[in-house]
Amino acid sequence: MTDVFFRSATDVAALMRAGRLSARELAEMALDRIEAINPAVNAVVETCRSAALDAGAAADRAVARGEPVGPLHGVPMTIKEAFPVAGMRSTWGSPLFAGHVADRDAEVVRRLRQAGTVLLGTTNVPPMLADVAQTANELYGRTLNPWDPTRTPGGSTGGGAASVAAGLAYLEYGSDLAGSIRIPAAFCGVYGLKPSAGTVPLSGFQPPGPPLGASDMAHLSAVGPLARSAGDLRMALRATGGPEEPDAVAYTWRLAPPRHTWLADFRVGVVLDHDGAAVTGEVGRALSDAVDDLARAGATIVAGWPDGVDPIGQAESFGFEVAQFFAFHGGDTTFATLPQVVEQHDRRMAARAAWRRYFAEVDVFLCPATFTTAFPHPGIPYGERVHHELAFWMAFASLAGLPAVSAPIGRTSGGLPIGAQIIGPPHEDDTPITFAELATEVLGGFTAPPVAG
Incomplete structure (x- = not known):
């Protein structure tokens, strides 16, 4: 039965709609699998067995x-x-919130339930999500990489990436400010999407406490899915994207079609x-x-940075x-003067304009997801250099609010996953998703890690 845990979410949903697979039975098997496999990775920190089985029975x-x-x-x-x-704990990995139990669903959770998903449980995070290099905290301990337990799964969605890679769940939903979806996806060999800024609502996604007021900083933070196939990213995005009330009264959202449906046209x-x-x-x-293979498959390769993109400058602006x-x-408000804020705003807008001009002629931009593969767990927090270099490749999509897919493209001689980052035009998320999907024909895709059994 191991094979069923590595089918795509899209496939198992189709089987259940056709009555060929029981949602309750699958939920029970998945929960049993978490009990058996999770101790080897410590990805899932809390399960809701009764609620999950009830949801599965209702689906049947x-x-x-x-x-x-x-x-x-x-x-x-x-x-x-x-x-x-x-009804579940939401501590943000901090002892300050160890006893906090949520009294309502975040908007994304509500939409995922509406789309039919059966929520099995929650996955580990670093304290206050403040680490892209590792996932460990005093409450739940350290999450291990399913490819090598001596190595990190990345952060801050490290628990989620490990859960999907190990076959504990078909989908995960995470967040990405400085690569917190894309880095763990690359380290664990799965797919992860940072959607275009503003596509998926952030309502409810906050530390425990009084509701936060609205902020125009939504251009930087995004929430999005992780999965074992690019197609599942598309399905999850369709289920969760779009405005909330009262904006939904004025306008609707749909996922724009991809620019191409053949790899050779990109x-x-x-x-x-x-x-x-x-x-x-x-x-x-x-x-x-990977680039050589794409070229042999007929894709047109355009080498070099876009005109007007200063990599170091954009990384600093990020x-x-x-x-x-x-x-x-709630952080330090004295870190910059008003003239500096205005200057950086202008630089961000210039970056957005440069990328928009570039995507008028080019369909996707391929670059590293991370500069290295997953590295060994540290005894102390990682140094500034490692954090800086991980954030460097994340900066461009985040600064300009662009969609970006982290996709597995191979493994090292030692068997560790290697990921590429595929950045797309603003609000055309299905273009990098479809490119990643088509690229599996020549680059391969997800492979189950040793811990999967």
Whole structure:
């Protein structure tokens, strides 16, 4: 039965809609699998067995009655512990909130339930989500990489990436400010999407406490799915994207179609290395081989940075924007003067304009997801250099609010996953998703890790 746990979410939803697979039985098997496999990775920190089995049974009854069902009907999934789920703990990995139990669902959780998913439990995070390199905290301990337990799964959605990779869930929903979806996806060999800014509502996604007021910093932070196939990212995004009330009264949202449906039709911008975060030899070779394979498949390769994109300058601007983000959310408000804020705003808008001009001619931009593969767990927090170099490759999509897919493209000689980042035009998320999906024909895709059994 192991094979069923590595089917795509789209496939198992279709089987359940057709009455060929029981949602309750699958939920029970998935929960049993978590009990058996999770101790080897410590990805899932809390389960809701009774609620999950009840949801699965309700899904089966809906099919039996011929009722309309959602696109992810009966699909077992996990979700990052930072998302409030009614009746479950949401501590953000901090002892300060150890006893906090959410009294309502975040908007994303509500939409995922509406789409038919069966929530199995929540996944581990670093304290206050403040680490892209590792996932460990005093409450739940350390999450291990399913490819090598001596190595990190990344952060801050490290628990979610490990859960999906190990076959504990078909989908995960995470968050990405400075690469917290894309880095763990690359380290664990799965797919992860940071959607275009503003596509998926952030309502309810906050530390425990009084509801936060609205903030225009939403251009920087995004929430999005992780999965074992690019197609599942598309399905999850369709289920969760779009405005909330009262904006939904005025306008609706739909996922724009991809620019192309054949790999050979894509124009692919490519940058494989930079001194600001130089890639390791094995990562560089894998990226170079991937580009060669794409070219042989007929894709047009456009080498070099876009005109008007200063990589170091945009990385520095991204660092400023992250500091400003935290200032808007209770952090240090004295880190910059008003003239500096205005200057950085202008630089961000210039970056957005440069990328928009570039995507008028090029369809996707391929670059490293991370400069290295997953590295060994530390005894102390990682140094600034590692954090800086991980954030460097995340900066460009985040600064300009662009959609970006982290996709597995191969493994090192030692068996560790290597990921590429595929950045797309603003509000055309299905273009990088479809490119990643088509690229599996020549690059391969997800492979189950050793811990999967």
